Amino acid sequence: MVNVMVCIKRVPETSGQILLSDDAQSIDARHVGYTLSSHEECAVELAIQIAKATDGESTVLTVGSQDAVEQVRNALAVGCSAAVLVEADPAAYGPADVAQAIAQVVRAREAAGTSYDVILVGNDAADTGDFQVGVRLAYALGRPVLTGISTVEMSGDTAIAKGKGPEGTEVFEIPLPVVIAIQEGGIEPRYPSIPGRMKAKRIPIDTVSSPIEPAGTGRVRLELPPAQPSVVEVLGEGPEAAPAVVELLYRLGVVTK
Amino acid sequence: MSSAVLVLVETDAHRVTETSLETLTFARDLVKRRDGAQSHALLVGPVDADLRATALSQLADQGVDVVHVAQHDGLSAYSAASWATAVVAAAAASSAAVVLAPGTPRGSEIMAHVAARLDTAMAANVVAVGEVDPLVVSRQVMGGAVLELMRLTGRPAVLTVAGHAVEPASADHSTQPEVNELQMDLLETDLLGRVVRVEASELDDTAALTGARVVIGAGRGAGSANGFDGLLELTRLLGGALGVSRVVTGLGWRPHHEQVGQTGTRITPDIYIACGISGAIQHWAGCQGAKTILAINTDRDAPMVTRAHYAVIGDLHEIVPAVNEELQRRMG
Numbered sequence: 108m109v110n111v112m113v114c115i116k117r118v119p120e121t122s123g124q125i126l127l128s129d130d131a132q133s134i135d136a137r138h139v140g141y142t143l144s145s146h147e148e149c150a151v152e153l154a155i156q157i158a159k160a161t162d163g164e165s166t167v168l169t170v171g172s173q174d175a176v177e178q179v180r181n182a183l184a185v186g187c188s189a190a191v192l193v194e195a196d197p198a199a200y201g202p203a204d205v206a207q208a209i210a211q212v213v214r215a216r217e218a219a220g221t222s223y224d225v226i227l228v229g230n231d232a233a234d235t236g237d238f239q240v241g242v243r244l245a246y247a248l249g250r251p252v253l254t255g256i257s258t259v260e261m262s263g264d265t266a267i268a269k270g271k272g273p274e275g276t277e278v279f280e281i282p283l284p285v286v287i288a289i290q291e292g293g294i295e296p297r298y299p300s301i302p303g304r305m306k307a308k309r310i311p312i313d314t315v316s317s318p319i320e321p322a323g324t325g326r327v328r329l330e331l332p333p334a335q336p337s338v339v340e341v342l343g344e345g346p347e348a349a350p351a352v353v354e355l356l357y358r359l360g361v362v363t364k
Numbered sequence: 365m366s367s368a369v370l371v372l373v374e375t376d377a378h379r380v381t382e383t384s385l386e387t388l389t390f391a392r393d394l395v396k397r398r399d400g401a402q403s404h405a406l407l408v409g410p411v412d413a414d415l416r417a418t419a420l421s422q423l424a425d426q427g428v429d430v431v432h433v434a435q436h437d438g439l440s441a442y443s444a445a446s447w448a449t450a451v452v453a454a455a456a457a458s459s460a461a462v463v464l465a466p467g468t469p470r471g472s473e474i475m476a477h478v479a480a481r482l483d484t485a486m487a488a489n490v491v492a493v494g495e496v497d498p499l500v501v502s503r504q505v506m507g508g509a510v511l512e513l514m515r516l517t518g519r520p521a522v523l524t525v526a527g528h529a530v531e532p533a534s535a536d537h538s539t540q541p542e543v544n545e546l547q548m549d550l551l552e553t554d555l556l557g558r559v560v561r562v563e564a565s566e567l568d569d570t571a572a573l574t575g576a577r578v579v580i581g582a583g584r585g586a587g588s589a590n591g592f593d594g595l596l597e598l599t600r601l602l603g604g605a606l607g608v609s610r611v612v613t614g615l616g617w618r619p620h621h622e623q624v625g626q627t628g629t630r631i632t633p634d635i636y637i638a639c640g641i642s643g644a645i646q647h648w649a650g651c652q653g654a655k656t657i658l659a660i661n662t663d664r665d666a667p668m669v670t671r672a673h674y675a676v677i678g679d680l681h682e683i684v685p686a687v688n689e690e691l692q693r694r695m696g
Contacts, residue, residue: 242476251556327513337670345678346686
């Protein structure tokens with residue numbers, strides 16, 4: 108039996124146009140909405156699969172405001188069996204703070220008899236892109252850690268994890284308990300069904316207030332890169348533009364024959 | 365006390381990587397702006413005599429004052445924790461005020477370990493330095509669509525430098541770096557996360573895309589899994605690689621290793637021909653390193669078109685076959 112915790116973060120959608128708040132301290136996502144990072148969608152799916160294969164539990168956890176309940180419910184709807192909301196102002200929490208807050212919850216639960224053999228996180232958040240919460244969490248808990256992992260299978264007390272390396276797929280065999288940062292690419296996240304959503308509504312979300320005093324993010328302000336004026340040269344419309352395209356390819360030296 | 369700026373240098377089998385040269389170029393500016401600072405670099409892992417000679421000459425060209433070389437039996441296979449042990453040892457040996465690595469997957473991973481061990485802040489994907497003391501950097505967030513000004517008060521400050529933040533360039537004056545054979549002890553726990561073997565498989569077949577001079581991109585406009593024939597033909601004719609948007613992999617039309625974007629591969633071709641791709645931030649994060657972008661799209665106002673250098677307006681299923689035919693005619 109392997110108990111899995113998967114940590115997720117509510118982030119602004121990145122498909123629409125981005126606006127900043129008036130004080131330039133945050134993204135104004137009122138018009139585009141919120142989602143999960145795609146790495147974390149894969150982490151949720153993996154957590155469910157590992158727990159199912161080993162008759163364990165899959166617990167979803169987030170550090171954030173009550174609004175993040177939306178993302179937690181989605182994880183429950185696709186099959187997570189329990190949920191924790193660590194209530195905190197996400198804007199005040201840097202990556203080291205998030206790691207500390209998760210670590211304290213994990214320790215408190217372990218002291219109360221519930222342990223997590225595998226803790227999954229996303230490799231990097233779609234918004235802040237810090238690349239470090241998983242590693243800091245592992246150090247806080249004194250566990251080994253892997254990042255950039257696409258698939259994980261259990262073999263007794265060992266996790267066999269695979270991820271993309273500079274020369275091919277790298278294989279790791281790492282003893283539990285472990286922290287693993289998941290990267291999109293090895294697993295297809297599932298989408299919630301209606302019965303799944305109904306069931307998710309009945310699962311209680313254990314809400315705890317954050318046990319730490321955050322050190323902060325170091326953010327001075329956000330800036331939008333200067334808007335580049337469009338310099339596009341339209342070569343033509345439809346198939347009649349083909350000779351102009353080919354001429355361009357020759358001019359750029361892409362075709363030399 | 366004089367201080368140092370330390371760069372973790374990545375190598376391939378033969379030489380210092382291009383992204384490491386970018387990071388060294390970036391670090392040199394920081395050295396210049398810190399009076400009396402020295403430029404240090406670190407080479408880790410199995411470094412044979414040829415690689416060592418080439419790397420030292422490249423680092424001399426980068427104006428590095430001291431090169432730390434970490435060689436240890438425990439470094440024969442990669443693990444982020446053991447590489448981090450080398451970085452921490454070099455940071456101590458050089459009294460580094462700032463430690464930098466390229467913003468590659470390994471560079472980011474190793475620096476996260478270093479920052480956790482030294483209990484100091486880390487800024488990922490930095491593109492510029494604002495103020496030097498206290499250090500304020502500008503870094504990419506939201507997949508590069510937004511910049512964050514971030515203050516790092518801890519010492520040493522830990523940074524990764526975003527790809528293409530600067531063009532790699534030689535120093536004004538090359539140096540004769542002093543070489544320090546770094547003494548380090550690895551713990552058993554440093555080796556738990558080491559690579560036990562490397563497999564070749566479809567999952568990682570992205571090398572072609574990363575290094576391609578020509579990338580043909582395809583998005584939702586391909587229409588279905590059967591809509592790629594013309595695009596693949598164009599890819600073949602130009603000797604390029606096919607890259608697709610997240611929509612395409614999400615719908616299962618093409619495998620994930622072909623995905624270009626924030627959660628896929630970042631490409632740097634001479635030309636990117638983006639066909640039927642609207643140009644969401646997620647995708648733009650992966651293709652903005654292209655020298656020239658040609659967009660083929662039905663929507664004249666799509667972000668991919670307005671931000672491209674060249675565009676053809678219309679249906680890719682009509683335009684791409686016509687381009688293929690014209691190419692074949694001219695190539696004979």
